[in-house]
Amino acid sequence: MSDQALLERCRDRGFTPGARDVARLLELWRALRREPAQAKVVAAALCRGDGGVARKLEQSFAQAEGAERALRLRSLARIAGRVPVAGLPELLDASLEDPEPRVVREAVRAVGKLGEALPGDYEDALLRVAREAALPEQRAAVEALGRIGGEASLELLDALRDNPDPELQRRAGRARTLLERRQASALPSPLALAPTLEHPAEVRLRCRGAGRLVAEEARALLSEGWLERVQVLGEQAVHLRGQGSPAELQRLRTPLDWGLVFPLPPGGELGERVVAGVEAPALARTLQALTDGPVRFRLSFVGGGHRRALVWRVAQTLDARAAALRNDSRGVSWTVEVDEARGRLVCLPRERGDRFAYRVASLPASSHPTLAALMARVAAPRSGERVWDPFCGCAAELIECERLAPGLRLRGTDRSPEAIAAARANVAAAGLEGADLSLTQADVYAGSPGPEGAEVILTNPPMGRRTALGADGLHASLARFVDHAARVLAPGGRLVWVTPSARATAKAGRSAGLRVEDHGWIDMSGMQVTLQVLRRR
Template sequence: MSLPATPEPDLQRSLSDPGFTPGRRHFAALLDLLAAGGEPAELAERALRRAGAAALPSALERAAAAEPAQRAPLTRLVGKLMAAAPIDPELAERARDYLLARLRDDDRRTRRMAAVALGKPAAMDAGRPLVGAALAEAARGERSPDVRRALIDALGKVGGGAALDALAELEGEDDLADARARAELLARRTLSRGEPSAIAGDRAPERPLRVAVRARRGLEAILAEELAALDQGSPAGALVPELRSDPCGGTRVEVTLSGRLDVLFGARTMLSFALPLPERALDAGGDLAAVVAERLLSRESQDALRRFTLGAIRYRIDWARGGKRRAAVFRVATAVEAAAPELVNDPTQSTWDVVVHEGAGRVRVELAPRLPDPRFGYRRGDVPAASHPTIAAALARVAGVRGDDVVWDPFVGSGLELCERALLGPYRRLVGSDRDPRALRIARENLDAAGARGAELLQRDACSAPPPGDAPTLILTNPPLGRRVERTGDLDALLTRFVESAARALAPGGRLVWISPFPERTEAAARRSGLRPEVLQRVDMGGFDAQIQRFHKEAPRARAGHGRGEGRRDDGGLRHPPRRGGRGAQEAHLRGEQHRPARQEERHDHRDDHPEPPRAVGRHVALQSDAAGPAERRRGRRG
């Protein structure tokens, strides 16, 4: 259809752009399109929803004067816009009153859209008792089955004793029995929301407890090193990390915990941890919901939930493979409530995530406590494409600690690499540089919050001369690699130039530790520039793979002290192969062996769910040889 007259002749073209956010001058034309129906109406609604609460007054004005046939899409739009935040309380009340009035509309579709909208949190926040009473009254008199179902669903979401009483009055209608049972379950879970609920992270298990700890794919060996170091001086005894990988549980590091739960936050490369329950078999066509409910009701599960929960036990179900699976969640919650009503399925105020893994005819249920993470409180600001803090922590550990380090981050961004290096151990000097003055301001806030003593920040290009003063002994950086940064040939050339510049800037004996999205090219550039690779480790960057690389610049004279058969160890906790080509420690981890550092004094203080075992995810390269290691084999998975 043709577009209505509008001061913006290119509005039709703009509607096809998912990034287009309309202004007030567009609202009238877009509301005209919404009333017309068809594909233009769908595009118009999406655009108006992107405008958010700003479009709500215009939508309410149009809806109040609309013909009956046009009120349903406008009512749906009002509900969607009402959910936009922030919204003025007076405007929220206007929208709520409009929706309440539409429960009595002559048009069946409009009544249904109003019921659906009133079951959303924004409408309930504008007056839960009033909304609940109106829904109950409408449900008693409604004759249309689909509208009645929407009213029942909304009553369940409103929750509380009044909603339960109203739902009880609707018994006897077999065609709505499932909807009513689901709504009653939802309503009952709101009754305990006044009770406090928290995880007791300072408690130890009553008996040694198995814990599955996860990191980004490629960082498992570094995570194992961190976990192995956590038991230094602990009366609870050693954590002995083991790398495990199987089709059901994916890849994780497992430890047996005897001490307090929150000690695991000492591992800065960790993404999450959970308490695994014994696996169960699931035959083809088997009842997954029944297996999950049985696991939640098991003695192991209830012992853990009661031991580590202060107050009400609330949980939500998370499917490791993704998806909401609402029907399965409802069946699990119904079965669990019938046997153990103290276990409340409440996804909005849960203290536990029940994570369900499936694979190879097995089901693995893990209990993940929602415990506040204290590790990265220094993050006061961020910039586009900044490092994830666990990646920054991994880079710092790969770099290792030397008390005489002059550390330079040429792509400092928000400063997380320098923060993590400062927290890891002593240094002589910390310097960060970036072209963006806003990034430097944010980096300063973060470094100050991390207590990074004497950190210096300079505005300059990464490929320019190094900071004045002593040459850096460590260049530690993560260049901009995120999805907001286009990975083009220009970036390839920039990073190659950077490697060449870093090789010139490094002091003899220094190292370059960074992440490369073009590992083969930057490794070749490093070798040409006189840098020898020591660590080449593929890592998941959240949607694409890159490689952690550590290069060493040879000192004028070769260092003594390494025999031909000795393996090497750096201060970052990673071990390297013996010079005659033996296996490194990480290779042992990837075979599923226990991770035990050779001596206690050698340790440094301080979620991949892929269904297949890890294969050759990294290389540790002996300094004696220029030959590249075996080619990496990709696993074709987004982390």
């Protein structure tokens, strides 16, 4: 592959590099050093890597030149935010002493971002950088101390009030405020979602797509009090109006999340409107009733962006007023999402509950459990049926089927040994060791569920460039699989899956004698796919 082709792959945010890609990506980054915008694209791709990428980046770390060590460390820190990186603590210890200032800055930032997830105490090391290093490293260290520091950090930050550098002063003041607020809010604020709300509420259910199916689950699982109004707003949102216990909302498996909706007051500067909205009696009383202890929240914004200056103004205003709700970045119970275009604040609980507690292992291309739950509901398996997932990944689809209909005969195959290991870990965490379930490393065409076939084939097939089904292109490969599924399905059986090639797979299904049903589209990280059912007559 040419350098230009590799660069184009890096621009695709769906490209997740593997261990075998690291050497080429580092080589390309070195070649593009004089073109910062292009080099940044390659660096971003490395940050999307997995544990295998991390291990490659750790190798020969000390022998790399300074700028490359900084790049490697930044990538390792980003990866460590998703998966464990065993060697990172030792690398951070060494990097905080590195002669290259850029490496020190990346180490300081990594400590600040990962914070409590890291073993050991890094406060003394950051204090040394803040006292002894050059100004750019001091600034980074002061900012990180605001996230992980203690009493010694407060003393240093107080001493910086009169520092001649205004930017260092500003960062020290911000860090000092963060530390003081963190100390003041040391008591936990767990959610208390069991009480029934005193007044009817508006609720937003956010989903990846197939909003009609999410609404159907809500009607099936929620008590009548919540169902005063159920409204499907496009494929990705369902709105409820009703009154009940929010704990019921935690039981829904198909939405990505749920949030209580309150008005964002109109007029004026946005920060002032947000303050007025969170101080409004209806919002404040509701969150206080559902939180065991002080109510702490963080702000987010529809459309993305941190808007740090605005967030900081909101936090300072609420602190000055000793408001019942505090905008804090640590130990928060709620996220308040600001939707300026729709004039609303959506309050989302930070605790997701244990609905997907079985997900102890995951892979970059594995299904999100909410998607698996959607497909399981559409498949509607019945106890005793044979269910086969030919690309089982981490086994979410099989687990969700068993939750709906215990007593299934479950079969999962995948050609990846890492996927089978992850699937076995998740099956064990779900408590399904005693179920009729087998997981086998096998190619899709060699790993059919047995001579009797299957009543249900339920799967999220591989769609990325690295995981194509064959050499003929994705559309042709998916059509070939449909033909295979038609032969494997038992009479009356159904293939339930998501397909990026709905027309091609529907045509292949009809040619194979299957009846085709489309159930809406699903957003898979920017790729729009169709939830499709192909039934054998």
